[in-house]
Amino acid sequence: MRVSLEGRVVLVTGAxxxxxxxxxxxxxxxxxIPILAARSExxxxxxxxxxxxxxxxxxxxVTDEASVRSAFRSAIDKYGRIDVLVNNAGFGEFVAFPDASLSHFQEMxxxxxxxxxxxxxxAYPLMRAAGSGHIVNVVSIAGKLATAKATAYAASKHALLGFTNALRQDCKGTGIRVSAVNPGPIDTPFFDRADPSGTYTRNLGSFMLRPEQVAREIVRTIETGRPEKDMPFISGAGAKLFQLFPRMADRLLSGLLNKK
Known part of the structure; x- marks a missing residue:
């Protein structure tokens, strides 16, 4: 059953x-009622x-605990609640491991x-007190299917997906729903930093998702409460293949995936 979004207060990071x-x-x-949160005023x-x-x-x-606390306090002062949290903030840099510094990993x-x-x-204490809420973490298919030149990025997304899955178990019986949306490459300013040469985006071509597509799936996830959504379908299928048959999948998919 779909949940109505009418009047629901939704905080979106990286907005x-x-x-x-x-x-x-x-x-x-x-x-x-979206609350847009990001660093750039x-x-x-x-x-x-x-x-x-x-x-x-x-x-x-999101890297500053005091800034996060202040932003949430402002939202609560205005609306008294946060019904949905969409954790979307993130970035990537494609660097081969031998060229990656420790700070490269730490920042991501x-x-x-x-x-x-x-x-x-x-958000959790507010939702727990209310007996309801929804946390949607925008992860990445890289959280399931890692590729070359993405050791730091894939590790950060694996961590976020693991956190999401464990949090879902911790939230059972609280009224709080927890979901992961795992998109493949998206045609956004993300690649201005991740792929400044444009090589990756050129190699992917029409395989790249549009931000509007991902936004629709995030909203649909909020409405339906589904625990996870992989997109596009072929990426999700590849991730499942790798989980079930890692050796075969590595042999079959490495050439297709390593486009950076």
Whole structure:
């Protein structure tokens, strides 16, 4: 049974561009009250102008515990609750392991994994007290199917997916739902940093998802409460094949996957 989004307060991290911005727009169109959170005030202001319905824009750095706490406090002061948390903030850099510094790993873990954990730590007590809520972590198919030049990125997404699955078990009986959305490559500003040469995006071509597609699946996940969504289908199938037959899948898929 689908849940109505009318009047529901939804905090979306990484909402200043790409999937986060599109998700906020779609949520507003469905009657929800999106709270857009990101580091860039200027970019948030630009996205805010495209949303007609009631919404808020809050500057928040997911790597800064005080910033996260302050942003959640502002949202609670205004609305008294957060019905849904969408952890979408994240970034990637494609670097072969021999060229990757320790800080390369630390920064991605801090944003992609610990950033979500910090937000959940703020949202969980509120939802637990309310006896309801939904945490949606936008992970990546890289959390299941790792590729070359993505040791740090894949590790951060594996960590986030493991956290999501364990959190779902911890939340049983609390009224809090926990979901993971695992998209493949998306045509967003993510690749301005991850793939500055454009090689990866050119090699993928039409295989890349559009941010609007991913936003629709995030909203559908909120409405249906499904625990997990892999996209596109072929990526999800590849991940399942690798889990069941890792040696064969590695032999069959490595050439197809390593496009960086």
């Amino acid at each position: 200043s561009s790409g999937v986060g911005a599109e998700t906020a727009k779609l949520l507003s169109a469905r009657g929800a 200027d970019k948030l202001r630009t996205v805010s102008k495209t949303i007609r319905g009631e919404h808020e824009a809050i500057v928040m750095d 873990i801090d944003v992609n994994y610990l950033g979500a954990v910090r937000c959940v730590q703020e």
